[in-house]
Amino acid sequence: MITLKNIKKSYFIGERELPILKGINLSINAGELVILMGVSGSGKTTLMNIIGLLDKQTEGEYFFMNRSVDGMDDESLAMFRNEHIGFVFQQFFLLPYLNAIENVLIPIVYSKKDIKHPRDKARQLLARFGLAERIHNKPSQLSGGEQQRVAIARALINDPDLILADEPTGALDSKTGNEIMELFRMLNNDGKTVIIVTHDPKLAQFGKRLIRIEDGTISEDKSN
Amino acid sequence: MGLSLKINQIREFLEETLKILFYYKTRVIFSLSGVALGILSICIIITTIDGANKKAYEIFETLGPDSIMIFGGSERQRMARERVNTLTYKDAESIEKIEGIYNITKAYSVRGITFRYRDRKWQTNVIGATENYFDSYKWNLYMGTVFGRQDMENVEPVCVIGYKVYEELFKGEDAVGKTILIGKLPARVIGVLEERGGAAGGPNIDDRVIMPLSTVTAKLSNEKRYLGVIRVKTTRDVDATIEDIKAVLRRNHGIVGEQDDFTIRSSRDILQFMSVISGSLFLFLGTASVVALVVSGFVLANLFYLTIQERKKDIGIRRAYGASKKGILLSFLFESVFITFLGGIIGILLSLLLEGVFEKLFDIPMEFSMKVVVFALLFSCLTGTLSGLKPALKASRIEPIEAIRG
Numbered sequence: 001m002i003t004l005k006n007i008k009k010s011y012f013i014g015e016r017e018l019p020i021l022k023g024i025n026l027s028i029n030a031g032e033l034v035i036l037m038g039v040s041g042s043g044k045t046t047l048m049n050i051i052g053l054l055d056k057q058t059e060g061e062y063f064f065m066n067r068s069v070d071g072m073d074d075e076s077l078a079m080f081r082n083e084h085i086g087f088v089f090q091q092f093f094l095l096p097y098l099n100a101i102e103n104v105l106i107p108i109v110y111s112k113k114d115i116k117h118p119r120d121k122a123r124q125l126l127a128r129f130g131l132a133e134r135i136h137n138k139p140s141q142l143s144g145g146e147q148q149r150v151a152i153a154r155a156l157i158n159d160p161d162l163i164l165a166d167e168p169t170g171a172l173d174s175k176t177g178n179e180i181m182e183l184f185r186m187l188n189n190d191g192k193t194v195i196i197v198t199h200d201p202k203l204a205q206f207g208k209r210l211i212r213i214e215d216g217t218i219s220e221d222k223s224n
Numbered sequence: 225m226g227l228s229l230k231i232n233q234i235r236e237f238l239e240e241t242l243k244i245l246f247y248y249k250t251r252v253i254f255s256l257s258g259v260a261l262g263i264l265s266i267c268i269i270i271t272t273i274d275g276a277n278k279k280a281y282e283i284f285e286t287l288g289p290d291s292i293m294i295f296g297g298s299e300r301q302r303m304a305r306e307r308v309n310t311l312t313y314k315d316a317e318s319i320e321k322i323e324g325i326y327n328i329t330k331a332y333s334v335r336g337i338t339f340r341y342r343d344r345k346w347q348t349n350v351i352g353a354t355e356n357y358f359d360s361y362k363w364n365l366y367m368g369t370v371f372g373r374q375d376m377e378n379v380e381p382v383c384v385i386g387y388k389v390y391e392e393l394f395k396g397e398d399a400v401g402k403t404i405l406i407g408k409l410p411a412r413v414i415g416v417l418e419e420r421g422g423a424a425g426g427p428n429i430d431d432r433v434i435m436p437l438s439t440v441t442a443k444l445s446n447e448k449r450y451l452g453v454i455r456v457k458t459t460r461d462v463d464a465t466i467e468d469i470k471a472v473l474r475r476n477h478g479i480v481g482e483q484d485d486f487t488i489r490s491s492r493d494i495l496q497f498m499s500v501i502s503g504s505l506f507l508f509l510g511t512a513s514v515v516a517l518v519v520s521g522f523v524l525a526n527l528f529y530l531t532i533q534e535r536k537k538d539i540g541i542r543r544a545y546g547a548s549k550k551g552i553l554l555s556f557l558f559e560s561v562f563i564t565f566l567g568g569i570i571g572i573l574l575s576l577l578l579e580g581v582f583e584k585l586f587d588i589p590m591e592f593s594m595k596v597v598v599f600a601l602l603f604s605c606l607t608g609t610l611s612g613l614k615p616a617l618k619a620s621r622i623e624p625i626e627a628i629r630g
Contacts, residue, residue, distance in 0.1 A: 054544060054624045075548040082546025089628060093541045097247030098240065109236050110546030118232070154545075 001030040001161065001193055002051060007060035009046050020046045021057070022216040028195065030161070033188040035207035036197045043216040045166065048197045052164045053081050065161065082110045086155030090167035092147040094139040100126060100150045101135040107158040115158065125153040129183065145176035152183060156192075163187065163194045169203065181206040241559055251527040256567045258520020259607060263571025263600045264578070265513035267592075270599055271579065272509070273502040274591035280498030286362050287491040292466060294319070294454040294473070295487045302487050309450035310477065310485045316454050318472045324460035329353060329360050330437055332452040334445050339393060339433065340405040346392040350383075350406060350433045352440025358384070358417075360455060366390070368400035368415030376436045381411040381443065387419035388430035409443050411435065462490050517603065520567070521611035528560060528615040532622075539619055540627025553620035560612025561605050568604025572597055 009021040020043045028034055038044035049055035050062065053069060062069050064084065072080060086107075094103045104122040108115060115121060126135050129149040139147055148168060155163055165184065169177030181196075185206055188194045196203065204210050212220035245252050294315075297308035313330075320328050331353040339346045351357075358370045371382050383406065390399055399413045420429045441447055458465040466488050473479075473486050532539075539552055547555070579590050 049625050052544070054628075075550065078543065078546050078548035078551065081544060087541075087544045089541075091537075093537050093628065095538055095541065097243045102240070102243070105236060106542065107545040109233055109240065110542075110551065111233075 001028055001032075001065055003027045003061075003063040003066075004051075005061040005063075007047075007050060007057045007062065009043070009050065009055075010058050020216055021050075023060070024216075024218060026211070026218065026221075028193065030193050031188070031191060032193055032195075033185065033206075033208045034195045035204055035210050036195055036213065037199065037201070037204060037210060038213035039199055042213045044197050044199075044213045047213060048164060048166055048195070051195065052085055052087060053077050078110070079112065082107055082158060083113065084161045086158065086160035086163045088148070088151050088155050088163065088165035088168045090170040092139070092144075092151045092171070094147055094150055094154075096139055099136050099138050100131060100142065103139070103150055104153045104157050106154060111158050113158060118157065122153065122157055125156055126150070129153055143176075144172050145179060148172065148176075148180055149183070152180075152187075156187070161193060163192055165194070165196045167198055167200075168196060169198070169200065174202070177203075237555070241555070241562060244559060245563065248531055251531060252563055254527060255520060255524035255563050256570065258516065258523050259564045259567025259604055260570040260574060262513050262517035262520055262607070263568045263604050264574045265509055265516055266603055267572055267575030267596050267600050268578070268582065268590075269506060269509040269513060270596045271575065271590035271592050272505055272582075274593060274595075276498055276502045276505070278591050280495050283498075284491050284495050287494070288360075288362075288457065289491055290457050290459070290462060291360070291491050292456050292458060292462065292469065293489045294456070294469060295489070296450065296452060296485070297487060298483050298485055299487050300483075308485065309447070309452075311451045311454060311473075312449055312476075313451060315473055315476050316451060318476055319454060319456060319469055322465065322468045322472060324458045324465060325456045326459065327356055327360055327457045329356050329455040330451050330453075331357065331455070332437060332440060332445060332447060332450070334440060337407050337433075337444070338405075339389065341393040341402065344393050344395075346389055348386075348389060348431050348433065350435055350440060350444060352435050352437040352445070354437050357434060360457070363420075364418045366416040366418045367398070368413070370415050371436050376438050379438045379442050380436060381409060381439055382414045383411045383433050383435045384415040384417060385413055385434075386417050386430040386432040388428055389433055390416045406433070406435075407444060411439075462492065466490065517607050521607045524560065524563065524608075525611035525614060528556075528612060529618065532615055532619050535619070536622060536627045539622050540624045543622075543624035543627065549620040552622075553616050556616035556619045557609065557612045560616065561608035564604040564608030564611075565601065568601050571604070572600050575600075 004024050004026040007021055007024040008019065011018045011020060024047060036044055036048065046055065050057050053064075056070075064080070069077070069080065095106070098106075101119070101122050104125065105118055108118045123132075123135060126132060126149075129152065131146060131149055131153075134142060134146060139150070142150065163184070168184070169180055172180065181203060184194050184196060188208075196207065209223045210220065211218060294311060295302060296310040297306060301308050316328065316330050319325060331351055333349050333351040335349045336347055337350050339348065355370070355372050355376055365384075366387060368384070370384055371380065375382055383404070385393070385399065393399070393404065394402070399416055402413050403410050404413060405411075417430070435444075456469075469488060470484070474484065477485055479485065542552065575596075576592065579592060583590055
């Protein structure tokens with residue numbers, strides 16, 4: 001589903017080049033559940049941002065569903081993200097002035113897909129995640145685990161091909177974190193492709209494939 | 225893409241905007257009230273100027289474009305409201321002989337006379353006038369009749385009262401045929417004039433009593449030589465006629481090269497005077513409202529600018545989920561215009577509400593129209609666009625990764 005060919009990314013501090021990714025070659029197929037693991041500063045977040053089309057590589061080629069995405073302008077990238085990728089973040093990033101169901105519906109505002117009855121769909125997703133009673137609550141009235149579930153429902157509302165989660169358990173206690181990971185496993189069992197970026201070794205057990213990033217390169221790539 | 229989808233998205237977008245505004249209510253209230261005040265003053269300017277112009281046009285219409293008024297006293301003395309008797313009956317006779325002049329009305333008024341009817345009292349001016357007064361002012365009657373040549377010749381103690389005087393003395397009762405005391409002179413009311421309403425800033429035009437000129441000179445003023453005002457109409461060019469009148473009066477009064485001791489006004493002068501008034505109103509209120517709008521625009525821009533930082537994550541998440549730079553720019557701009565538009569509507573409503581109060585307070589007629597609404601909303605949207613542009617640009621330039629990282 002995605003193919004990265006010799007992806008390099010550098011930041012420039014004045015004249016000095018600071019290489020973050022030093023040539024990543026990676027292929028991820030539809031239906032995989034990948035844990036992208038690395039310590040802070042390894043380049044895993046930069047890699048995730050490139051995969052999520054939030055950032056652009058300095059060198060190399062990126063194909064999403066056999067389509068090169070390198071030459072896209074801001075507008076088409078935004079549409080592409082909307083259509084194909086669902087994001088989940090460590091800090092949930094729910095909008096404080098919207099309630100749970102309204103937060104779930106955010107991607108719909110920008111969507112060109114013809115999602116039938118988005119409100120009903122959002123309600124079903126929230127109910128499936130055990131939040132049927134919470135759909136009209138504001139984020140401030142929800143626990144961390146509940147907020148992250150709302151965020152996952154938001155990632156799913158527009159039927160994306162890929163779920164991209166950045167440290168989804170980082171702000172949660174380990175029990176709640178495990179519940180969230182189980183949720184990702186359930187989604188993967190339903191056929192979703194899921195990539196989870198983390199520094200936490202304990203999460204390795206939840207994936208079907210583990211990719212370890214060290215110092216801007218892939219140091220380990222194993223399936224279990 | 226189906227139409228229903230698009231409509232759904234727009235509805236969702238509007239709902240979200242409303243929720244955002246509600247969430248940041250302090251900012252919204254500040255900006256809103258500033259804009260509302262600015263728009264309020266713009267509305268007042270436009271309605272007042274329109275009202276003044278309408279009034280001026282009405283006066284012009286009633287006087288007729290061909291009428292000329294001659295007063296005693298120089299321009300300067302008139303400005304100081306000094307009363308100087310210089311116009312004589314002889315002057316009137318000379319003016320009557322000028323080519324093209326017709327319908328000459330002579331008048332002499334006595335100020336501050338007390339009127340009594342039963343136990344009611346009212347103080348105002350009596351205008352002694354020739355019988356064509358009502359005709360040349362195109363003044364219709366509310367009840368009764370006016371006096372004629374016969375009354376003039378017989379020095380009849382009769383009077384026609386203005387609507388204001390009628391209200392004060394008779395409070396809606398039938399006045400015709402009743403006798404009132406004018407100073408010490410008993411006079412019969414024969415008619416009541418139709419209400420005309422106050423002129424812009426001027427004295428109440430309905431607060432007057434008109435009697436035959438002969439009666440006033442013989443029984444109230446004891447003034448047989450001088451006249452207060454002479455009004456004429458002309459079939460010739462107004463300016464040329466004015467020159468002729470000037471020449472005649474200067475000769476009669478023996479004025480050579482010095483300042484005239486009389487003042488001549490045409491109805492065009494009244495129009496000009498009114499346009500000067502509206503001009504200064506426009507300048508004064510215009511400056512005030514522009515200042516109000518600029519200040520509220522700045523407040524809006526700054527408060528908006530501050531919240532961008534707070535809303536970085538908001539922007540990041542929207543960008544991640546499909547909002548383009550342009551989309552962010554437009555939604556922030558929309559938010560700002562929405563606030564000022566709302567402020568505009570509040571301003572318009574306030575001006576409608578205050579219209580009556582202003583009219584009573586300053587005696588300024590106001591003319592509310594669609595033009596006001598269009599102008600006000602245009603200005604408020606302009607304020608919103610201008611003050612929202614910089615913050616919206618800043619918001620759109622925030623990169624999603626930078627926003628998400630915090």
